[in-house]
Amino acid sequence: MPKPPADSDSNRRQFVTTATLATAAAATGGFPSIAKGAAPLSLPSLPWAEAALDPVISSKTISYHYGKHHKGYVDTLNGLIAGTPLEGQPLEAIVKAASADPAKKGVFNNAAQAWNHTFYWNSLRPKTSKPGKPEGALFGKIEAAFGGYEAFRKEFVDAGMTQFGSGWAWLVSDGGKLKIAKTANADTPLTTSQVPLLVIDVWEHAYYLDYQNRRKDYLTAVVDGLLNWEFAGKNLAVK
Numbered sequence: 001m002p003k004p005p006a007d008s009d010s011n012r013r014q015f016v017t018t019a020t021l022a023t024a025a026a027a028t029g030g031f032p033s034i035a036k037g038a039a040p041l042s043l044p045s046l047p048w049a050e051a052a053l054d055p056v057i058s059s060k061t062i063s064y065h066y067g068k069h070h071k072g073y074v075d076t077l078n079g080l081i082a083g084t085p086l087e088g089q090p091l092e093a094i095v096k097a098a099s100a101d102p103a104k105k106g107v108f109n110n111a112a113q114a115w116n117h118t119f120y121w122n123s124l125r126p127k128t129s130k131p132g133k134p135e136g137a138l139f140g141k142i143e144a145a146f147g148g149y150e151a152f153r154k155e156f157v158d159a160g161m162t163q164f165g166s167g168w169a170w171l172v173s174d175g176g177k178l179k180i181a182k183t184a185n186a187d188t189p190l191t192t193s194q195v196p197l198l199v200i201d202v203w204e205h206a207y208y209l210d211y212q213n214r215r216k217d218y219l220t221a222v223v224d225g226l227l228n229w230e231f232a233g234k235n236l237a238v239k
């Protein structure tokens with residue numbers, strides 16, 4: 001594994017987040033390719049089987065969402081950056097470079113969507129008989145920030161409900177304090193000082209086949225059944 005750049009906290013964190021994603025993925029046959037910056041960028045593997053989230057999220061939804069939507073962002077991005085200085089760079093670097101350049105809005109949208117979706121797949125894990133809840137230091141931080149798990153749960157669902165139109169609901173660490181955030185369209189905390197811990201996709205394509213217009217049912221089922229707290233804890237640990 002390459003050494004992280006030593007020039008800034010931001011770069012170090014970016015590297016460690018990437019390494020964490022790759023490590024988390026390695027345990028489940030996931031997506032080491034995200035960190036390589038190979039040209040062209042490849043579509044990372046899902047960290048679980050397409051049917052593994054059923055019935056909360058059906059295999060049909062995952063099949064379209066991953067195989068059409070996510071793949072589409074990666075393919076479009078590769079087309080947009082081919083032959084440009086961004087070709088061959090790591091995805092995180094492409095997101096940040098494009099976000100700073102209004103002329104690269106199309107690159108930003110596709111790069112950020114590619115990154116957000118990989119983060120989303122890893123924010124989820126197959127439902128077990130026991131509802132997943134944060135543990136250890138993460139649980140303490142949830143209590144400190146929200147006043148308890150139930151209050152956190154409600155705020156996370158509310159963020160997804162009140163994101164008007166397409167976007168994302170996030171659990172982030174902001175200067176060490178946990179917060180709920182929401183972003184529109186392709187926007188991502190990756191371009192801010194916030195450290196993303198978990199995300200839920202609230203674009204209609206994420207839930208419409210299974211829940212139609214019932215976004216709250218989707219959000220509640222994901223928060224209660226599918227959140228990958230182990231992944232969140234790893235992201236918090238490297239902050």
Ligand code: MN
Pocket residue numbers: 065069117201203205206
């Ligand atoms: Mn999506």
